[in-house]
Amino acid sequence: MKALTILGSTGSIGRNALAVADHLPSLFRVAALAAGSNIGLLVEQAVKHRPALVSTGDEAGAREFLRLYRGPGLRVVWGPKGAEEAAVLEEADIVVSAISGLGGLRATLAAAGAGKRLALANKESMVVAGRLLREEAKRSGADIVPVDSEHSGVFQCLAGVRREEVRKIILTASGGPFFKTPAEELEGKSVEEALAHPRWAMGPKVTIDSATMMNKGLELIEAHWLFDAGPDELDVLVHPQSIVHSLVEMRDGSVLAQLSPTDMRFPIQYALTHPRREPPPLPSLNLAAVRSLEFFPPDPEKFPLIDQARRAIEEPSSFSIALNAGNEEAVAAFLDGRIRFTDIPRVVMGVLDSHRGREADDLEDILRLDSDARRAAAKFIP
Ligand SMILES: NC(=O)c1ccc[n+]([C@@H]2O[C@H](COP(=O)([O-])OP(=O)(O)OC[C@H]3O[C@@H](n4cnc5c(N)ncnc54)[C@H](OP(=O)(O)O)[C@@H]3O)[C@@H](O)[C@H]2O)c1
Secondary structure, three states: OEEEEEEOOOOHHHHHHHHHHHHOOOOEEEEEEEOOOOHHHHHHHHHHHOOOEEEEOOHHHHHHHHHHOOOOOOEEEEHHHHHHHHHHOOOOOEEEEOOOHHHHHHHHHHHHHOOOEEEEOOHHHHHHHHHHHHHHHHHHOOEEEEOOHHHHHHHHHOOOOOHHHEEEEEEEEOOOOOOOOOHHHHHHOOHHHHHOOOOOOOOHHHHHHHHHOHHHHHHHHHHHHHHOOOHHHEEEEEOOOOOEEEEEEEOOOOEEEEEOOOOOHHHHHHHHHOOOOOOOOOOOOOHHHHOOOOOEOOOOOOOOHHHHHHHHHHOOOHHHHHHHHHHHHHHHHHHOOOOOOOHHHHHHHHHHHOOOOOOOOOHHHHHHHHHHHHHHHHOOOO
């Protein structure tokens, strides 16, 4: 039986990871849970799964947690240090990294450094610290298995394939809620409309990233680090049904594809059980019911952030940090009603155009570059 640490257990991925653990109770138990401010749900999860360690977002959250529940032998910690403690917990075999945004970086790096199986959902960590994460994993012997459905698909297609025989890695995109919206109507789109994703139920940040297609840009950078792929080996196809999660084109023109129902429990389960396969968490795919699978090229005029991510792959690593920070600030401002939907790419491009790139050295340097880029973003946000 494998012991799990779930970082971001109260979020969309975290809850699905716990559902997979419930589905395969003879294979998995929960060793630690880390979350932010949803203390009520964290208590419910702790009561049900009996972890040895729980981490809350801050000290007040830990006090609130202990007021509601004191499990036998349960330790309660908090803050970034607490999440890091959960990530390196001796008894944990697998760490699901699903804290949203850069808040998950320290704990994700710590898990990679501690030689754990890292089931990686927090793509932002790979975007800003791809080199460092890979080095940490190599040094400690940790294996990184992607949770993002597209990268899980590529990972599965690449099993048993000789890397030099791969010509292209193609990530699919649902196109988000505005795939069919004329470009001139995007400006007036509200937060509610941007959050109404047609296929996936996800947290707010990643849902807005999906609406701007920045999500695909971040995923291109993630794929670059996970699969050692240059920008000319990476492509995006819009596939509104979200059944084909990615495709790998081989040197001889064959294309391998990975398909599964549109539910994150599938890639999460694979990240936990790899290289084994276990019974599915939900009914498997019925292609006869799906009937048609469509593919379209993305529109770079309407969704310019995919090209900005390609640019970041070609530039020194601080560009990816600036891209991510500018985007996080812009998305937060949009969600708060401070900027319009079409201002999100404007803020990100403003940050990148004023950025002077260099290679980031270490975690502290990455965090410094991140703060600088957030300050730069503030100049473009009223
Ligand atoms: N959702 C998806 O389908 C999906 C797919 C692919 C990749 N991802 C990636 O997976 C990650 C999580 O996405 P999500 O959709 O699950 O996000 P979400 O629903 O917003 O959940 C975020 C989780 O992180 C916790 N958290 C946030 N800031 C924290 C902090 N500073 N310290 C500790 N915990 C903190 C939240 O805790 P509280 O809620 O308790 O505050 C929550 O548990 C993101 O990087 C996203 O890009 C998600």
